[in-house]
C-alpha cells in the first residue's frame with residue numbers, strides 16, 4: 001500500500017478498503033456480463049421441444065427460437081391450432097433447408113404422457129433426443145379460495161395436473177434419456193472442454209415469488225415447480241459427464257389467449273392488485289426469457305419488479321450473480337415493509353367498500 005500512498009497520496013486506511021471495493025465492483029460488473037457476452041443458450045442447429053407451443057408465450061418462444069436457427073417440436077392438445085402454429089413457426093425459420101419442424105398432440109395432464117411424447121420426438125429426430133425441453137403449457141383458474149360457490153379444490157388439482165405434473169413428468173422423461181449411461185455425450189476433442197449442456201426450462205410465474213389473493217388454485221403449482229427445479233439442480237451434480245442445466249422463468253401478466261380465459265373468473269381485487277405489474281405481449285416475454293437464458297441465468301425474470309422479487313426469496317436457490325443477488329436481497333425487505341402493508345390495506349379496503357365477498361350484491 002506504501003507505493004499507492006507515494007504515487008497517489010492516498011493513505012493506507014483508505015487505499016485498503018478502496019482497493020477491496022474496486023475489486024468487488026470489478027467482480028460484480030464482470031459477473032454481470034459487461035465484459036463477456038458468451039451465449040449460454042445457443043440454439044442454432046439444436047432440436048427444441050416446447051409444450052404449450054400452439055398459443056401465447058409458447059408460440060412466441062417457438063417462433064423466436066426458429067428465427068435463431070433451432071428445429072422445433074411443438075406439443076399441445078388441439079391439432080387444428082398446432083397445424084396453424086406449425087405454419088407460423090416454419091415461416092420464421094432462419095435457414096429453412098437446415099431446420100425441421102413438427103408437432104405432437106398430447107395432454108400434459110395425463111399420467112405418463114411424457115414417455116410417449118419423448119419416444120415420438122426421438123423417432124422423428126433420427127434417433128436423437130431433443131437438446132432442449134421448455135415446458136410452457138399451463139393454465140390458471142383464479143377464484144376466491146373460501147367462496148362456497150367455487151370448487152377451489154377441484155381447480156387446484158387441475159392446475160397441479162397441468163402446471164406441475166405436466167412439467168414434472170416431462171423433466172423425468174427427458175432426464176431418463178439424457179442421463180442414461182449409454183447416452184453419454186461425445187467428447188469435444190478439446191482437453192478440459194465439456195460437451196455443451198442440455199437444458200430443461202420450466203415456466204412458473206411472478207406469483208411463485210410473491211403470492212396475491214385470488215390465485216389460490218394456481219400459485220401453489222408454480223411454487224412446486226421451484227421446489228422441483230432446486231432439487232434437480234442439485235441432483236444433476238451426480239452426472240458430471242452428462243451436463244444438463246435447469247432454469248425457471250417467472251413471467252408477469254402476459255396478454256395471451258390464456259389471460260382472456262382466466263380473466264372471465266378473476267376476482268375484481270385480483271385484477272386491481274396485479275395492475276402493479278404491466279402486462280406484456282407473449283413476444284416480449286419470450287424475448288426477455290431467452291435473453292436471460294442466453295446470459296446463463298437459473299431463475300429467469302422478465303421485469304424489474306420480477307427481479308426484485310427473485311432476490312427477495314432466494315433461500316437455498318442458485319444465484320444468477322452472488323454479489324448482485326445478495327445486495328438486492330438486503331434491500332427488498334425494506335421495500336416489502338411498505339408494499340405488504342399497502343397491499344393488505346388495499347384488500348381490507350376493498351372488503352369495507354364492497355362488503356362480505358360471498359354475499360352477492362343486488363343489482364343496482
Ligand SMILES: NC(=O)C1=CN([C@@H]2O[C@H](COP(=O)(O)OP(=O)(O)OC[C@H]3O[C@@H](n4cnc5c(N)ncnc54)[C@H](OP(=O)(O)O)[C@@H]3O)[C@@H](O)[C@H]2O)C=CC1
Pocket residue numbers: 051052053054055056057058075076077078079081106107108109136137138139140162163203204205206250251252253254255256257258259282
Ligand atoms: N398469461 C399470463 O398472464 C401468465 C402466464 N404464465 C404461465 O406462462 C405459460 C404460458 O401462458 P400463456 O401464454 O397465457 O398460455 P395460453 O393459455 O395462452 O396457451 C397455453 C398453451 O398450452 C397448451 N395447453 C394447455 N393445457 C394443456 C394440456 N393439458 N396439455 C397440453 N397442452 C396444453 C395450449 O394448447 P391446447 O389448449 O391446444 O392444449 C396452448 O398452446 C403458462 O404456463 C402460464 O401458467 C405465467 C405468468 C403469467
Ligand SMILES: CCCCCCCCCCCCCCCC(=O)[C@@H](N)CO
Pocket residue numbers: 139140205206207210212218251252253254258259262273274275276277305308309335336339
Ligand atoms: C418488490 C415487490 C413489489 C411487489 C408488488 C406486487 C405486485 C403484484 C403483481 C403480481 C403480478 C402477477 C403476474 C402473474 C400473473 C399470472 O401468473 C397469471 N395471470 C397466470 O396466468
